[in-house]
Amino acid sequence: MSLDEQLAKARAGDLAAFGDLVRAHKRSVYSLALRMLGRRDLAEDMAQEVFMQLHGKLQSIESSAHLAFWLRKVTAHRAIDQLRRRPPVEMTSLNDEAQLVSTVDGSDPLLQRQLRQLVLNLSPPARAVVMLRYQEDLDPLEIAKTLDMPVNTVKSHLKRSLETMRQEILGQVETRREGHST
Amino acid sequence: MKDDLETELRQALRPVAPSEGFEERLLARVTAERSSPPKPSRLKWRRSPATRWLSAGLAASILAAVGIQHHLHAQREREIGLEARRQVIEALRVTEEKLELAYRVVKDQSSSVSDEKPGV
Numbered sequence: 337m338s339l340d341e342q343l344a345k346a347r348a349g350d351l352a353a354f355g356d357l358v359r360a361h362k363r364s365v366y367s368l369a370l371r372m373l374g375r376r377d378l379a380e381d382m383a384q385e386v387f388m389q390l391h392g393k394l395q396s397i398e399s400s401a402h403l404a405f406w407l408r409k410v411t412a413h414r415a416i417d418q419l420r421r422r423p424p425v426e427m428t429s430l431n432d433e434a435q436l437v438s439t440v441d442g443s444d445p446l447l448q449r450q451l452r453q454l455v456l457n458l459s460p461p462a463r464a465v466v467m468l469r470y471q472e473d474l475d476p477l478e479i480a481k482t483l484d485m486p487v488n489t490v491k492s493h494l495k496r497s498l499e500t501m502r503q504e505i506l507g508q509v510e511t512r513r514e515g516h517s518t
Numbered sequence: 519m520k521d522d523l524e525t526e527l528r529q530a531l532r533p534v535a536p537s538e539g540f541e542e543r544l545l546a547r548v549t550a551e552r553s554s555p556p557k558p559s560r561l562k563w564r565r566s567p568a569t570r571w572l573s574a575g576l577a578a579s580i581l582a583a584v585g586i587q588h589h590l591h592a593q594r595e596r597e598i599g600l601e602a603r604r605q606v607i608e609a610l611r612v613t614e615e616k617l618e619l620a621y622r623v624v625k626d627q628s629s630s631v632s633d634e635k636p637g638v
Contacts, residue, residue, distance in 0.1 A: 351545060358541050366540070367533035380536050387544050388551075448530035455531070470524065471531040502523055 339400035347394045354394070358387055361404065364472065365411050371467050372415035374456045382418070386411050408472060409482045412464045419460040450508065454501045461485070465493040 337345075339360060345353035365386055370379035389410060390397070397403050455466055461483065468479045476494065480487040 351548065354548065355541055355545055358544055362540055363533040363535050366536040367531075370534065371531060376537070380540065383536060383540070384544055384547070388547060391548050391551075443526060443529045447526055451527055451530040455527075466527070467531060470527040471533060473528075498523060501527075505523075 339403070343394075343397060343400055343403060347397070354391060357390075357403065361407050362387075364404075365407050367471055368408065368411045368467055369415055371452065371455060371471065372412070372460070372463055373418065378418075382411065382414055386414065405482065408468065408474075412468065412483055416460045416464055447505070450505060451501065454504055458497050458500070462493040462497050465490055466497050469494060 337356075339357070342353045342356045342360075346357055362383065366379055366383040369382040369386075370376060373379050373382065386407060390403075390407065393406075397406060455463055458466060464483055465479055465485075468474045468482060469476075474482065476487050476490045479485070479490045483490070
């Protein structure tokens with residue numbers, strides 16, 4: 337059954353179809369919340385709230401594409417609002433999360449952990465832009481629509497965030513080299 | 519370097535699954551919400567035309583009652599003031615009469631004393 341058919345059934349009150357929609361989108365919503373907030377418990381709570389809100393708004397969701405857009409938009413905006421209301425979370429909380437991501441492709445797990453940490457150091461809007469670009473694979477125009485942001489601002493966030501992360505990683509590599517040579 | 523970094527970012531930010539039982543907990547919440555009676559919505563309550571008219575009527579009645587009470591209170595105060603003024607005038611009139619009487623008595627006495635002592 338296609339996502340559009342599941343959506344139609346969920347709108348008609350079919351709880352199992354709603355469960356299928358949740359299953360299809362839970363990783364995306366939860367991961368977006370996790371990388372924005374930096375804590376599993378907060379991310380799970382937020383993902384639950386987003387899906388509860390979706391259940392109440394099912395009648396206004398027109399298609400599976402609209403559903404994906406709506407979920408990203410609501411999750412990103414909720415996360416940004418929460419980060420503005422509360423002080424920054426502890427940055428150590430994602431350390432154990434790194435173990436959940438397999439490294440079957442041979443990429444460097446240490447570097448990936450550093451990158452996740454660097455994403456957490458970005459400002460909430462920049463973090464949302466980076467997440468939508470590299471987790472959700474959206475282009476700048478789609479990100480701009482999702483975050484209600486001018487497309488030039490999106491491009492600027494992306495450019496500055498990549499530059500910052502590159503500098504940080506190069507700095508850490510240099511520090512490590514100096515440590516080895518002494 | 520840019521492409522490498524972007525590739526690494528895509529790897530680092532791959533979606534991960536929430537904890538076991540995420541859907542079950544969510545569907546349990548949805549079921550519980552469906553079975554609970556709907557909460558009365560304040561907005562709907564406010565939006566009802568009958569309720570709006572009732573509220574407006576009630577507010578108008580309260581305003582009218584407060585206005586009437588204020589008017590009656592002011593009238594009573596005015597009446598008390600007038601009565602006090604009347605009593606003061608009456609008291610002054612009585613005092614004036616008494617003084618007049620006393621004056622006459624003193625005057626009569628002094629004229630009779632001067633009649634008895636013509637050489638003084």
